[in-house]
Amino acid sequence: MSIGVNIQHKIGNLALDVEFHILEPGITALFGPSGSGKTSLINIIAGLEHPNRGHIQIGDHVVFDHTHRINLPARRRRIGYVFQDARLFPHKTVSKNLYFGARRNPAKLPREEQTAILEMLGILPLMGRRPTALSGGEKQRVALGRALLSNPDILLLDEPLSALDHARKQEILPHFEWLRDHRKIPILYVTHAIDEVARLADYMVVMEQGKTLASGSVFEMLGRTDLPPLAGQFDAGTVLPARIASRDPQAEVSFLDCAGQRIVVPYLGRPASDRVRLHIRARDVMIARTAPVGISANNIIPVTISGISNEDGETVDVTLCFGHDADASLLATTSGRPTIHARITNWSAKRLKLGLHQKVFAVIKSVTVDGQLSDHS
Structure with a gap:
């Protein structure tokens, strides 16, 4: 499963002009300082915002093409989205939150795969609880499980660890590693934390002020000191x-x-x-x-x-x-x-x-x- 993005969009004073192509499954880190347009970009890919011009293709499916007037609604793009703040339904149990998206997808995962995901995330003991009874790490695991159970073609993660303390981050990181290694789908991972990029990513897209400065293998990109977002005192490295x-x-x-x-x-x-x-x-x-x-x-x-x-x-x-x-x-x-x-x-x-x-x-x-x-x- 591949993804190709080439879009231009004006958001207030920010002019997005983004192009990259990822040909293999794995985790692609969208990296850059706050305000560089990372979240706006994945909202566009998800169909939550509509760009002014461009083309977005996920696998064999064109989900947006300005020239040919193609713009699939979010519900038809088969995208799993994990927000920074989990965004669980507070009035529903963990079980009902988990299966909310899956019920709307005709291409359901086999039961054994669903169970494997829930076991991997350690969610089964939480099924009867409501979100108010969950820790921050538990909420993010449930949000991740909800996205995976919908059997998406691509997974979007918008700074999923930024609201967690160090201990909770260490609790979640192995689950992302498992996803990278076992679920062969493209994953776009928004972050401005270089340690998360180094640990998780296969590929990297570096953004600044709405532009893509460079993209490539994480081993190649983290060794570059000529890109402003990577050249800071605490970021440059190998x-x-x-x-x-x-x-x-x-x-x-x-x-x-x-x-x-x-x-x-x-x-x-x-x-x-x-x-x-x-x-x-x-x-x-x-x-x-x-x-x-x-x-x-x-x-x-x-x-x-x-x-x-x-x-x-x-x-x-x-x-x-x-x-x-x-x-x-x-x-x-x-x-x-x-x-x-x-x-x-x-x-x-x-x-x-x-x-x-x-x-x-x-x-x-x-x-x-x-x-x-x-x-x-």
């Missing part, structure tokens, strides 16, 4: 696939294999050979000319500088290609070799006399590496 090589519960660490390099992270509580993602923020990567000794940082990785940029004049973004054996002629493309990014001060870059193709060491503290990210690739 996501890399890795595998748990071994673990030491007593020392409370796990040892990961990332392209032949050992990386130490806080204990994950997951078995060896599990695949994970590493999210390494650029601000957490230090650069050393020689391998340091006698320091607390556990990750000292030999790298070769493949890119240097200091567009803002105050900081320097350095792209580091794994290994000291890289052919300098290949560093412009890195030839599939893993890279990480470091953000250091301009003064530090000058003091270290950094230059392209220079062999240095990336130094990363274990506590700054987020390895608690599932990877299904």
Whole structure:
């Protein structure tokens, strides 16, 4: 199931001009600052708002085409929508909320699939309650279950975790991972939280002021520092696939294999050979000319500088290609070799006399590496 969007729409002072095409199922993160038009965009895809011009296609079905005067109503678009605030019917039980949309869809899920969804979400013990008796996390699970039971062709999630505290977010995130890995439908996930993108997304569409700046694989996009929404001090970084090589519960660490390099992270509580993602923020990567000794940082990785940029004049973004054996002629493309990014001060870059193709060491503290990210690739 694919999705193609090419729309233009004026909303107050915001001019939406959005185009992207996702060819494979999975989670696509719509990422950007507040006010960039993310929610308006998915409302248009859902049929809740009508764009001035454009074309929207979900799978083989054109749901909107201005030129050919096609505009399917929301009820005919087979879209599941989970709002930020759940929007459950307060006078209905959980059971009646769950099946509200499913009753209107002639293409119902088989009973065993419905039961599997309810069990996965842990909703069965809640069926007789009303929304006022549910926690925030429980409400979002019910809202997600309602959307899934309607057997949608596409799922829209509008910042579903933004109103939850950290504990409730950790309760919900595994359910989204299960969806990504087991329900082969496109999922558009609106967020401005980079950690959610790194953990969940397969693809990424970056938006700012109503425009799509770029789109592509999450591994490619999170490594870019040239896009304003991704270039902030706390957002720039890298996501890399890795595998748990071994673990030491007593020392409370796990040892990961990332392209032949050992990386130490806080204990994950997951078995060896599990695949994970590493999210390494650029601000957490230090650069050393020689391998340091006698320091607390556990990750000292030999790298070769493949890119240097200091567009803002105050900081320097350095792209580091794994290994000291890289052919300098290949560093412009890195030839599939893993890279990480470091953000250091301009003064530090000058003091270290950094230059392209220079062999240095990336130094990363274990506590700054987020390895608690599932990877299904």
